[in-house]
Amino acid sequence: MKVIKKISLLLVIALVAMQFFSPTKNISAGNHTSIFLKETNPSPELKRIFATSCYDCHSNNTTYPWYNNIAPISYWLANHVNEGKEHLNFSEWENYSLDKKDHLLEEIEEEVMNGTMPITDYTFLHSKAKLSKSQINDVVEWAKQTRIIYQLGKQPK
Ligand code: HEC
Known part of the structure; x- marks a missing residue:
């Protein structure tokens, strides 16, 4: 008993x-996703989907929940964000090659269609981030069409 105590x-x-230590927050000034949006021209509905369901882990700006103030949850979230950004960062879209953009859009198609993105830990706590069947179809359709532009080797204006 003494040992347990x-x-x-x-x-x-x-x-x-x-609690006295916390990881650096993923917050930066400016609208970093503007180039991604300009190039891939998503509908207003799709723009909302990306902002609500993807940007927290795939952009340079995360909207943090209150529980991010609690360690070790803050470290767990920071890890998700860092790993997500490493794979795909909508804020750094202009730095990807045409091939990479084409490949990432293919991955988006697959991940969203399979329901692996947004990850379930996240949708459990952010129910608005969950995608409906028709939203998934819209993302897939948009990704398919945008890939054609990149495959033609043209940098859209
Ligand atoms: C809670 C954080 C989080 C959210 C929200 C999230 N992702 Fe991810 N995503 C990750 C992590 C972490 C990885 C890398 C590890 C993995 O594949 O599971 C990843 C990987 C990916 C990949 C794979 C990229 C590659 O190179 O293989 C794609 C594509 C992707 N996410 C798209 C999306 C899209 C689209 C959304 C929104 C509909 C989204 N993600 C929402 C965390 C997230």
Whole structure:
């Protein structure tokens, strides 16, 4: 019993100490997704979908929930954001080659169609981010059409 008490106390101390540290937030000034939006020309409805369901992990601006103030949740979220951005960052669209853009759109098509994106941990806590069947169809249709432009080797204006 004594040992359990000591371990619990140490855990509480560790949790309290952790609160003094937090990972750097993924927030930057300016509208970084404007080039992505200009090039791929999504409908207003699709724009809303990307903002609500994807940008938190795939852009340079995350809207943080209140529980991000609690460690170790903050580290867990930062990890999602960093990993998501590494794979696909809508704020850095202009830095991708035509091939990469084509490939990323193909991945978006697949991930959204399979229901792997947005990830379920996220939609569990952000119910608005969940995509309906018709929203999925709209994303897939948009991705298919936009890929043709990139495959033709033209940088859309
Ligand atoms: C909660 C964070 C989060 C949200 C929200 C999210 N993603 Fe992701 N996404 C990730 C992470 C983490 C990865 C990388 C690991 C993986 O594939 O599971 C990823 C990977 C991807 C990939 C794979 C890229 C590649 O190179 O293979 C695509 C495409 C993608 N996401 C698209 C989307 C789209 C589109 C949305 C919105 C409809 C979305 N994601 C929402 C976290 C997220």
